[in-house]
Amino acid sequence: MVGELLLIAQRIKNNFMVLKGKLVKLRKIKMADALRFVKWLNDKEVNKFTTRRKISLAKEKKWIREMPKHWQTDRIFAIVTISDIHIGSIGLHKIDQRDKNASYAIIIGDKNYWQKGYGTDASRLILDYGFNVLKLHRIYLRVYDYNKRAIKVYQNLGFKLEGKEREQNFYNNKFHDVFMMGLLKNEWQKARRKLR
Numbered sequence: 001m002v003g004e005l006l007l008i009a010q011r012i013k014n015n016f017m018v019l020k021g022k023l024v025k026l027r028k029i030k031m032a033d034a035l036r037f038v039k040w041l042n043d044k045e046v047n048k049f050t051t052r053r054k055i056s057l058a059k060e061k062k063w064i065r066e067m068p069k070h071w072q073t074d075r076i077f078a079i080v081t082i083s084d085i086h087i088g089s090i091g092l093h094k095i096d097q098r099d100k101n102a103s104y105a106i107i108i109g110d111k112n113y114w115q116k117g118y119g120t121d122a123s124r125l126i127l128d129y130g131f132n133v134l135k136l137h138r139i140y141l142r143v144y145d146y147n148k149r150a151i152k153v154y155q156n157l158g159f160k161l162e163g164k165e166r167e168q169n170f171y172n173n174k175f176h177d178v179f180m181m182g183l184l185k186n187e188w189q190k191a192r193r194k195l196r
């Protein structure tokens, strides 16, 4: 299992990787994906859970072009279905090899694919990659308090609530807390066995 992941990691470096799960694959982000990302990130039903900001195609293309420069600290992948439909992105950010931690973020931008297990499957792949290939000890995230679906997914993955940034986020004429959640390697090993 670990040997297999190492091989995959090598392939990622050589730019022809695919991490394969039950429902999704994680592949390299391509320039041709840019327009889909822009569409999703400008969709209020999606971005109310993420940036809550508009994004331009030029900015998105620049982000994709510059991605290889940030390989040491940011590993971001396109989420595609087993039949290669691009539905979102997932990644580990701020990878810190000294303290062995990273932050994690996921967006399934295509709403047709919400709540069908795709987010859980993609997360399983990136967490295995983080803990087994990058040898991280801790992976953490931030999530808005009203994002009940994401919170449930994170709990299923074993993430624990570690703190709250009280009323950090102003959305829909109301202040909302931002939850800080974290997952240690041994907690992931336990939670992984129970995942659907």
Ligand SMILES: CC(C)(COP(=O)(O)OP(=O)(O)OC[C@H]1O[C@@H](n2cnc3c(N)ncnc32)[C@H](O)[C@@H]1OP(=O)(O)O)[C@@H](O)C(=O)NCCC(=O)NCCS
Pocket: 046, 049, 050, 088, 106, 107, 108, 109, 113, 114, 115, 116, 117, 118, 119, 120, 121, 142, 143, 144, 147, 148, 149, 150, 152, 153, 156, 196
């Ligand atoms: C959050 C996200 C990644 C989840 O992926 P997904 O494929 O939709 O989720 P899954 O189908 O794998 O799992 C959904 C879980 O949430 C549960 N759920 C759904 N709506 C819920 C709600 N309102 N309250 C509590 N739980 C809920 C489901 O029952 C399921 O849990 P279960 O497996 O224990 O039954 C995806 O919906 C997404 O990208 N949303 C938009 C962007 C976003 O929110 N990103 C995260 C920012 S922190």
